[in-house]
Amino acid sequence: MNKKDEMVMRSNFELTTIEEKQFYEDVRKILVEARERAYSSASAIMTQAYWNIGKRIIEQEQNGERKAKYGSYLIKNLSKELSDEFGTGFSVANLRNCRQIYLAFPQGSYGYSMLTKIPWSHLRTIMRVLDEDERNFYLNEVANENWSVKVLERNIKSGYYKRMLSTQLSDKNNKALEFVKDPFVLEFMGIKQNDGHLESDVEKAIINNLQKFLLEMGKGFSFVGRQMRICTETTDFYIDLVFYNFILKCFVLIDLKTSKLTHQDIGQMDMYVRMFDDLKRREDDNPTIGIIFCTDKDETMVKYSVLHENQQIFASKYMTVLPTVEELQKELERNQLIYSQE
Numbered sequence: 001m002n003k004k005d006e007m008v009m010r011s012n013f014e015l016t017t018i019e020e021k022q023f024y025e026d027v028r029k030i031l032v033e034a035r036e037r038a039y040s041s042a043s044a045i046m047t048q049a050y051w052n053i054g055k056r057i058i059e060q061e062q063n064g065e066r067k068a069k070y071g072s073y074l075i076k077n078l079s080k081e082l083s084d085e086f087g088t089g090f091s092v093a094n095l096r097n098c099r100q101i102y103l104a105f106p107q108g109s110y111g112y113s114m115l116t117k118i119p120w121s122h123l124r125t126i127m128r129v130l131d132e133d134e135r136n137f138y139l140n141e142v143a144n145e146n147w148s149v150k151v152l153e154r155n156i157k158s159g160y161y162k163r164m165l166s167t168q169l170s171d172k173n174n175k176a177l178e179f180v181k182d183p184f185v186l187e188f189m190g191i192k193q194n195d196g197h198l199e200s201d202v203e204k205a206i207i208n209n210l211q212k213f214l215l216e217m218g219k220g221f222s223f224v225g226r227q228m229r230i231c232t233e234t235t236d237f238y239i240d241l242v243f244y245n246f247i248l249k250c251f252v253l254i255d256l257k258t259s260k261l262t263h264q265d266i267g268q269m270d271m272y273v274r275m276f277d278d279l280k281r282r283e284d285d286n287p288t289i290g291i292i293f294c295t296d297k298d299e300t301m302v303k304y305s306v307l308h309e310n311q312q313i314f315a316s317k318y319m320t321v322l323p324t325v326e327e328l329q330k331e332l333e334r335n336q337l338i339y340s341q342e
Helices: 003-062 071-086 092-104 120-126 132-145 149-157 160-169 175-179 199-208 210-217 263-279 299-303 325-340
Strands: 221-231 236-245 250-256 289-294 313-319
Touching: 003 071, 003 092, 003 120, 071 092, 092 120, 120 132, 120 149, 132 149, 132 160, 149 160, 160 325, 199 210, 199 221, 199 236, 199 250, 210 221, 221 263, 236 263, 250 263, 263 289, 263 313
Parallel strands: 250 289, 289 313
Antiparallel strands: 221 236, 236 250
16 A cells, blocks of 8 residues: 555544544433433423422321311321332421411412422522512522522522612612612622721732622623723722623713712712713613712612612612621611601
8 A cells, every 4th residue: 555545544534533423412412402401301301290289288287278187197108108119209397388388279270280390499599488479489589590509598588679679669660770789688798797897808809700700680681891981081980899780781880989879979870871871881781870888878868869860870788798688678677767758
């Protein structure tokens, strides 16, 4: 075999090898996708089975009513029988979860329609939320935003849904309020409440935990920059944080304060928003939104400043630790008082 023939054979071999690798990758992709679909399908089937088990438990307890005379005894015996035949997965605790998921998502409800779309691990967390509207909100967020169980648990514990609703009392027609919470909970920053930290410390902590901050902010936010300079003919100004929201189609400016809200803070943000609209906003952008992050505020400042009836400037308290249920409820009641007076 001459050298030319050898080179042709080698070239053909290499070409065949590449083709074989592609062939293998194509087949592998088919199998991986099939397994994923099979797992998803199996998960949905088992979730439906758990719901049916819960239904049967309730029916056996007392004709479908919630309180059972011998529920504990019934579930213990059922757990033993199922575990002996089917192995793990049917502990007393898991059977109680089956019972609870049936009660939380009755047939015909929106929650029931989402059962096969949400992982069992997420459903076990959501079903413990007492309010149906709140449960439905978290079902949607998990389905649309792919929240992990850890993120879901954190958001439920921090009152994500209730904090979001608290700002919408003043103007239900203002779509921007869907993205402004009060308070914001920034426990992930690792900064203690009232420890004398500086605004630069808060800014640095947010940048270091940007992904978690974006999750707390909500849907559609993208980071643009920090300490963004705006130049006028006479002075340069620096905005702490700038984001863009692709749903609202506008820039969102954040000014960080480590003290109670003042009228100077409000005036400064009003100026930033006006300047940004004039110098940075593009023709196809909606008006810029400004949010002042402060450690506290009062109803007088909100009611008698440009915050009143202003659809571009907002002030929200931020907390650096997860609030207790009592603390969160107190904040929400306070916000209800503030916003109901606007």
